[in-house]
Amino acid sequence: MSLQRKYIYNNLNIKKMKKVSLLLVMMLLLIASNVNAQQSGNYFVGKWELLIQGTPDGDTKITMIIDRKEGKLEATLLMSVEIKITDIKETEKSIKLAGTTPDGNNYIDISIEKVDDDNVKGSVADMFDLKGQRIKN
Numbered sequence: 001m002s003l004q005r006k007y008i009y010n011n012l013n014i015k016k017m018k019k020v021s022l023l024l025v026m027m028l029l030l031i032a033s034n035v036n037a038q039q040s041g042n043y044f045v046g047k048w049e050l051l052i053q054g055t056p057d058g059d060t061k062i063t064m065i066i067d068r069k070e071g072k073l074e075a076t077l078l079m080s081v082e083i084k085i086t087d088i089k090e091t092e093k094s095i096k097l098a099g100t101t102p103d104g105n106n107y108i109d110i111s112i113e114k115v116d117d118d119n120v121k122g123s124v125a126d127m128f129d130l131k132g133q134r135i136k137n
Contacts, residue, residue: 041092042068043093043114044066044073044090044095044112044114044120045066045067045068045073046065046066046134046135047063047064047065047134047135047137048063048064048065048066048120048132048133048134048135049061049062049063049064049132049133049135050062050063050064050120050130050131050132051130051131051132052124052128052129052130053128053129053130053131054128054129055128060079062077062078062079063077063078063135064076064077064078064132065078066088066095072086072088073088073090073095074086074088075088075097077108081101081102082102083099083101083102083108084099085097085098085099085108086099087099093113093114094111094112094113094114094122095111095112096109096110096111096112097109097110097111097112098110108124109124109125109126110122110123110124110130111123111126112130112132117134118133118134118136119131119132119133119134120132120133
């Protein structure tokens with residue numbers, strides 16, 4: 001093979017490699033942005049310690065566990081009884097939980113919004129302030 005053909009052949013290979021490299025970088029960026037989008041949509045998933053302030057019985061601590069099953073959020077509130085809540089409205093920075101206690105006597109209405117990566121704030125029944133912190137394992 002002549003020197004000129006080798007030069008042309010090498011230039012073509014370099015151009016192909018640049019295209020392949022660019023394609024790989026684009027695919028990695030797409031995958032990384034997709035993973036980040038999924039993580040931001042799961043902000044509330046996990047275990048939280050909530051403090052409800054100013055109730056008639058004083059400040060009350062409860063544990064809230066939120067899972068995502070088949071794309072929908074489910075919450076469990078752990079107090080003196082375990083309360084499962086499936087009526088959850090979710091936005092990017094807030095959730096609203098609604099339901100009744102197992103005996104059906106009390107309605108639960110909790111609004112929670114993101115403060116930072118590990119803290120939330122909100123209200124219970126629009127009457128009592130709520131502060132919360134993520135429980136890390």
